[in-house]
Structure formats: C-alpha cells, structure tokens
Amino acid sequence: MSSAERSNLDLFCPICSAVRDSKFIEYDEHCEIHGFELAYHITAYECMTCGEELADPANPELMDPVYDAYRAASGTLRPEEVKAIRERSGLSQVAFATILGMSPATINRYEMGSPLAVKEDNLIRMAGIPSAMRMLMQQRGHLLKPGQRPA
Ligand SMILES: [Zn+2]
Incomplete structure (x- = not known):
C-alpha cells in the first residue's frame, strides 16, 4: 500500500507552536499486538523547521490499518x-x-x-x-x- 509522493503542506507543529511548511514522509513500521507481529505503512508529514513528525490529515486514524492487519492475522472480531x-x-x-x-x-x-x-x-x-x-x-x-x- 504505497502512496504517491505528495506536495508540502502548511501544518500546525506542536513543538514550534506555529503553522510550518511540512514535507510528506512515508516508511514501514512494525509492532506487536496481543502476540501478533504486524507490519504496516506510515504516511505522515515532517515539520521542516524542527523535524517533528506530524499526523497526515488525509489519514488521521493512524492505527486503523494496523488494527485491521491484527484482525486479519488473529481472526478476531471487528x-x-x-x-x-x-x-x-x-x-x-x-x-x-x-x-x-x-x-x-x-x-x-x-x-x-x-x-x-x-x-x-x-x-x-x-x-x-x-x-x-x-x-x-x-x-x-x-x-x-x-x-x-x-x-
Ligand atoms: Zn516544528
């Protein structure tokens, strides 16, 4: 599930306490939920002033795909x-x-x-x-x- 490169956004950075020019980033991550090792793909933005990672406004529920992957792996209820x-x-x-x-x-x-x-x-x-x-x-x-x- 790869996303095309997206252009910079002006997003509020809580570290800078200001709206900052932010660049699109994406990477693969993994975690363990109830004993299941899960791989997932992160899309986010990075404050170009301080480097803080900011939530992707197009994907605010960051953990939803991870939980979906967990349910698919474990067969647990939705x-x-x-x-x-x-x-x-x-x-x-x-x-x-x-x-x-x-x-x-x-x-x-x-x-x-x-x-x-x-x-x-x-x-x-x-x-x-x-x-x-x-x-x-x-x-x-x-x-x-x-x-x-x-x-
Ligand atoms: Zn910042």
Missing part, C-alpha cells in the same frame, strides 16, 4: 461485530460487561475499534450464541440491576 453481538443480547454496554466479567470501559473500547485479545474475542463470540447467553444470564444475571435486564 468493532461492529462486537456491537452487533451485544445489541442482539438486548444488553447495554455496562450490563453486557457485567455478564461477561469485563469492565464497561473495555467493551466500549472494543466497540470503538481497539483490538481484542483472543481470550476476550472467544468470550464475546460465546455471548453471541443464544444458549450460551442464557447460561451466562442464569449464572450472572443476578448481578444486573432491574433496569439492565433485556426486555
């Missing part, structure tokens, strides 16, 4: 799939997290795009199986407040 499973259960994020023994902030992060570890992925997939969800509700449903129960 954010919209996590949300769809939860919504089918009829539970709010807080109630769903309670039933699965996770924190509501974690469920929220997964639905917003954070990559799931395989263990959490398996648990959320299980919650998508109606008979497994009934079992979880029998086991942990008493932890829900009355208003949190599915209709």
